[in-house]
Amino acid sequence: xxxxxxxxxxxxxxxxxxxxxxxxxxxxxxxxxxxxxxxxxxxxxxxxxxxxxxxxxxxxxxxxxxxxxxxxxxxxxxxxxxxxxxxxxxxxxxxxxxxxxxxxxxxxxxxxxxxxxxxxxxxxxxxxxxxxxxxxxxxxxxxxxxxxxxxxxxxxxxxxxxxxxxxxxxxxxxxxxxxxxxxxxxxxxxxxxxxxxxxxxxxxxxxxxxxxxxxxxxxxxxxxxxxxxxxxxxxxxxxxxxxxxxxxxxxxxxxxxxxxxxxxxxxxxxxxxxxxxxxxxxxxxxxxxxxxxxxxxxxxxxxxxxxxxxxxxxxxxxxxxxxxxxxxxxxxxxxxxxxxxxxxxxxxxxxxxxxxxxxxxxxxxxxxxxxxxxxxxxxxxxxxxxxxxxxxxxxxxxxxxxxxxxxxxxxxxxxxxxxxxxxxxxxxxxxxxxxxxxxxxxxxxxxxxxxxxxxxxxxxxxxxxxxxxxxxxxxxxxxxxxxxxxxxxxxxxxxxxxxxxxxxxxxxxxxxxxxxxxxxxxxxxxxxxxxxxxxxxxxxxxxxxxxxxxxxxxxxxxxxxxxxxxxxxxxxxxxxxxxxxxxxxxxxxxxxxxxxxxxxxxxxxxxxxxxxxxxxxxxxxxxxxxxxxxxxxxxxxxxxxxxxxxxxxxxxxxxxxxxxxxxxxxxxxxxxxxxxxxxxxxxxxxxxxxxxxxxxxxxxxxxxxxxxxxxxxxxxxxxxxxxxxxxxxxxxxxxxxxxxxxxxxxxxxxxxxxxxxxxxx
Numbered sequence: 001x002x003x004x005x006x007x008x009x010x011x012x013x014x015x016x017x018x019x020x021x022x023x024x025x026x027x028x029x030x031x032x033x034x035x036x037x038x039x040x041x042x043x044x045x046x047x048x049x050x051x052x053x054x055x056x057x058x059x060x061x062x063x064x065x066x067x068x069x070x071x072x073x074x075x076x077x078x079x080x081x082x083x084x085x086x087x088x089x090x091x092x093x094x095x096x097x098x099x100x101x102x103x104x105x106x107x108x109x110x111x112x113x114x115x116x117x118x119x120x121x122x123x124x125x126x127x128x129x130x131x132x133x134x135x136x137x138x139x140x141x142x143x144x145x146x147x148x149x150x151x152x153x154x155x156x157x158x159x160x161x162x163x164x165x166x167x168x169x170x171x172x173x174x175x176x177x178x179x180x181x182x183x184x185x186x187x188x189x190x191x192x193x194x195x196x197x198x199x200x201x202x203x204x205x206x207x208x209x210x211x212x213x214x215x216x217x218x219x220x221x222x223x224x225x226x227x228x229x230x231x232x233x234x235x236x237x238x239x240x241x242x243x244x245x246x247x248x249x250x251x252x253x254x255x256x257x258x259x260x261x262x263x264x265x266x267x268x269x270x271x272x273x274x275x276x277x278x279x280x281x282x283x284x285x286x287x288x289x290x291x292x293x294x295x296x297x298x299x300x301x302x303x304x305x306x307x308x309x310x311x312x313x314x315x316x317x318x319x320x321x322x323x324x325x326x327x328x329x330x331x332x333x334x335x336x337x338x339x340x341x342x343x344x345x346x347x348x349x350x351x352x353x354x355x356x357x358x359x360x361x362x363x364x365x366x367x368x369x370x371x372x373x374x375x376x377x378x379x380x381x382x383x384x385x386x387x388x389x390x391x392x393x394x395x396x397x398x399x400x401x402x403x404x405x406x407x408x409x410x411x412x413x414x415x416x417x418x419x420x421x422x423x424x425x426x427x428x429x430x431x432x433x434x435x436x437x438x439x440x441x442x443x444x445x446x447x448x449x450x451x452x453x454x455x456x457x458x459x460x461x462x463x464x465x466x467x468x469x470x471x472x473x474x475x476x477x478x479x480x481x482x483x484x485x486x487x488x489x490x491x492x493x494x495x496x497x498x499x500x501x502x503x504x505x506x507x508x509x510x511x512x513x514x515x516x517x518x519x520x521x522x523x524x525x526x527x528x529x530x531x532x533x534x535x536x537x538x539x540x541x542x543x544x545x546x547x548x549x550x551x552x553x554x555x556x557x558x559x560x561x562x563x564x565x566x567x568x569x570x571x572x573x574x575x576x577x578x579x580x581x582x583x584x585x586x587x588x589x590x591x592x593x594x595x596x597x598x599x600x601x602x603x604x605x606x607x608x609x610x611x612x613x614x615x616x617x618x619x620x621x622x623x624x625x626x627x628x629x630x631x632x633x634x635x636x637x638x639x640x641x642x643x644x645x646x647x648x649x650x651x652x653x654x655x656x657x658x659x660x661x662x663x664x665x666x667x668x669x670x671x672x673x674x675x676x677x678x679x680x681x682x683x684x685x686x687x688x689x690x691x692x693x694x695x696x697x698x699x700x701x702x703x704x705x706x707x708x709x710x711x712x713x714x715x716x717x718x719x720x721x722x723x724x725x726x727x728x729x730x731x732x733x734x735x736x737x738x739x740x741x742x743x744x745x746x747x748x749x750x751x752x753x754x755x756x757x758x759x760x761x
Contacts, residue, residue, distance in 0.1 A: 036140040037118070040125070043133055045070035045086075045095055057118060057141055059110025071095070072137075076109035083109075091137045094122040096669070098132055103562060105142070117143045148453055155446050156543070156554060158296040161188035162442065164546055165300060166435055169307045178311060179210035182279075182304040184546045187212070189296035190265065190289070192281040197304075199269070199277035204230045206277065213282070214259065221255035227266055228275060235275050237294050238266040242286040263287040267297040271305050279304075299438070306431050313346070330426040333412065336383060338363045338375055341421065350405075350428045352398030363424075366395045368402060382411045382422045392429065404430045456490070456536075456557035459543075462550045464488045464505075464513055476536065476557055478528025488513075489555075491526035497535065499525075509555050512540035516550055523560070535564050585619040610683075610731065613650060617679030620646035621671045634671055636662040636702050643675050644700055647682040655690050657682065660701030666709070670760075673738040674702075674711060680731045681713035681756045689717025689754050712757040719750030 031038050031051045037058075039050030046065050050073060055061050062073035071092040076083055086092060090104040102121045109115050120139040127133050165185035172178045183195040194213030198206045206226035208219050228235050240246045241263050243256050256264070263286050267279035279301050313329070330347030334340050340363055343355040351358075351366055358365070364372050371394055381388060388409040395405045406429050412421040447468065450457050456476040458469035466486040473490045474480050481490045488510045494502035504510065508519040518541045526534045540555040589612055596608040620642040624634050637659075644657045651657075666674075682698060690696035699714040722732070735758075739746040744760030 036138055038136065038138045039073060041071060041091055041095065041135050041137070043095060045092055047073060048134065054139075057108060057116050057139070059108075059112060059114065059116075074108040075111045078107040078109065078115075079105075090120050090122050091135055094124055094135050095132070098124055100124060115143075116141055117146045145454075148449070155292060155449065157191075158189040158292065159439075159442055159446055160543065160545065160551070161185045162296065162299055162303075163439060166303055166439060169303055170310075170432075172307060172311070175308065175311050176210070178304060178307045180212075182300060182307075183210060183212045185300045186267075186279055186281055186297055188546055189300060190281045190293045192265075192283050192287075194261075194282040196280040196282075197269075197277065198226070198280065200230050200275075209277075218255060218259040222252065225252060226278065228268065228278070230275060232275055235268040235270070237268065237298065239289040239294065240264050241288050244286075260284055263289070265289055265294065265297065267294070267301050269301045269305055271309065276305070303435065306435070329428060330424075332363070332424045332426065333421060334363050334424065335421045336379060336419070338379060347426065350397075350403065350426060351395070368394055368396050371395075378409055379422070382409060383419055385411050385413075385419055387411065395426065403428050404433045456559070457554065458490050459552055459554045460488070460509065460513065461552045462513065464510060466490060467552065473557065476534055476559060477526060478530060478532065489526075490557075492529050493527040495525040495527065495533070497523050497525060508538045509540040509553060512542050512555075513550070513553050516542050516544075518542065526557075535560050585615060585622065589615050589619070613647070613683060614676055614679055616646045616649075617643050617675040618672055621675035624671070633665040633667055636664050636666060639666075639671065639674070640678075640700060640702055643678050644682070647679055647686075650683075651686045652690070652692075654692075654694060655686050655696045655698065657698045657700055660699070660703065662702050662704075664704050664709075670742060673742050677735050677738050677758060678711065678713070680735050684729075684731060684756075685713055685715040685717070685754075688720070689715030708759055708761040710757055710759050712755055714753055714755045717754045719754035720748065722746075722748040 034051065035053065037051065037054035037056070039054050040048045042048055044067075046067065047062055047069060048064065050062070054073060058073045058075070060073070060075055062069045069086075071086045072089045077086075077089055078084065079088075087096075090101045090106070093099075094101050100121075100123045104120045104122070105117070106120065107115050107117050118139040119142050120137055122135055122137045124132055125134045125136055162185065165181055168181055169178070172181060179197050182197060186195045187193070194211075196211035196214060196219075197209050199209050201207050205224050208223055211219060227238055240248075243253065243262055243264070246253065248256070259282075261282050261284065263283040265279075265281040267281065268275055269277040269279060279297055281297060330350045331342070331344045332340060332347050333342040340359055340361055343353070343358050347358075348354055364375055367375065374393065378388065388407065391407040391409065393405055393407060395403050397403055406427040408425040410423045410425075411419045412423050414420050450468070451470045453470065454472060456470070456473035458473045458481070459467045461467050464487045465484050466481045467483060469481055469483075469490050477490045477492065479490075479492055488504040489507050494504060494507055496502050502524055507524065508522045512519045518539070520539065523535060523537055526536060528534070537558045537560055538555055539558070540553055542553045543551050545551050592608050592612040592615065596605050596612065599605055599608070621639060624639045624642045640659050640662065644659055648655075648657055678700070682700070685698045686696075689698070697716070700712070702709060702711045704710075736746055739758055739760070742758070742760040744758050746756070746758050749755045749757075
């Protein structure tokens, strides 16, 4: 059963939790066995019950009915990277607006500091009379989805680092260049800021041979330190996620702290199973080392050892004056009949035969049975004086193992230029083949991961040509792109959200590649070949090599069709609500005015007139409340203008209201109490603070400061004593009652002018 089904009214009704639920405080037992978290609140947001899955996700057990734990049982709740107050959570919004919310994403922070991503669905609960009595919230964990998106980026970067390192490894001109290439790869693959390579010297002491970003003082302080000895077996990587919690000697910990290192990893370097040194990866802040990072470090270490072995072998071979300088590994000479005449140590190492075992025997002894037919063709070309360069084939070791070999065969000539034999240089490329296979396997796993992600993902080269796409991209675009031909985006046509055509070379992916930066916060609309349109959010991110050169980009397209439909529905509901409230208030005002005209009782007319004035103020506030584009807040300046304008209609022409401009906003919950308070204060000022002749000014303002807000009404009248008059005035009693509702303080001062003010937060 999907979360969406659980969140539907039909399924709630199966559990007895639908709109006609009679007992909100008795959860069905079946909820404890469900895999998603569910909890219920009353109309004030107090928790009534929750199931075990909710406790698991929150990481705590909240107190039922506690006002300090309203709306959500989480320790902290984050939306869009921002921690929100309890009254801003989806459950609080639903209880306040009466509008269900489905598919809201957020991050729960547990008391122990760990975090869980979740998607929430909130429905309102009503009694048999249709009154809102609470809300049911259902949410499920989506941490894996977010982790997967981040893992894609990390794995892509690691694969790029491994690929580049493997590619450049074979062209390194010196050992120091090998070290620099390896450190660049480890920094990139393990996402660290600094790195170092240390090897055991002849005395078995670990010494720095290369480092990046480390001070000379630090290198001297830790030189010689190692968690392993040269004879240690089965050495595994060692990661310290937080130096502050590490069990290290105090002198070593002080040196690490002084260098500004927050976390570090030891990656062993082995040669033929023997420990010869270590990689060091340093992070400036505490860092949890992922398994894939450690695996990448081990792979780079193996490649470095392979490169060092090859480089050392080259240096040895260069010292052999009788060997051709270009020879790389095994060098074998043979006559034109294919009989071996010379055999060097490189050949002995590769094929396992000693010179005395192999010289005088046919070269076909090194060939597997299915490769013997290669030799006649090679000899025929040699007799013609041809050279065979980098011919890759398979040869056989003395113990029967098959080896991947790269051969260079050159004719050997006498002084007269006559071909008398051949010189064969053989290089074992088995490790390289294995490395290539491992890299291909890694790329395949990456593509499998991208294909499994339920979001449209594609990549391009530096010119914007599509190089890869997953099936989710095909589904979103409604077409299958042509690799190497389609540019910038997998979609057929693009539009901006307002319907304006968006050329492909101006789309977010094109901008990201042209400007070399990620593009965020944009929306677009994709049109499929069948004419249907899909709104989406792109996340194009450029990819660079170790030298900072742009090599391509990756983009993820998030379908926001459901969100757009929900926003449209919300706007329709708000317009309908505005229309109904406006009609109801107009009807109520008409009834009050009709009653006022029909009664002859002066006291009754006054009461009806006051009620009509208050309804007018509420209507003015309502126009602002539902005329704003925001769902939960309103503009103070628009609010003052609307309420003051409504009050002005009932004042004498010589009474003018002057407003002080304000630019802040308030929660919708404050609108109606403030409108009624302001109407009463304006009415009192017009009645008792203004004269019949001459111009009378009433000054009104609502401003924020000192952690709260102040609403004030000033006039030039004599003022009044709040304690004595407040007991006789029903209007002032209403003001004081509403002030308490806002948790505010109402004050009256008489010098140098009459001022009524309300302070609230």
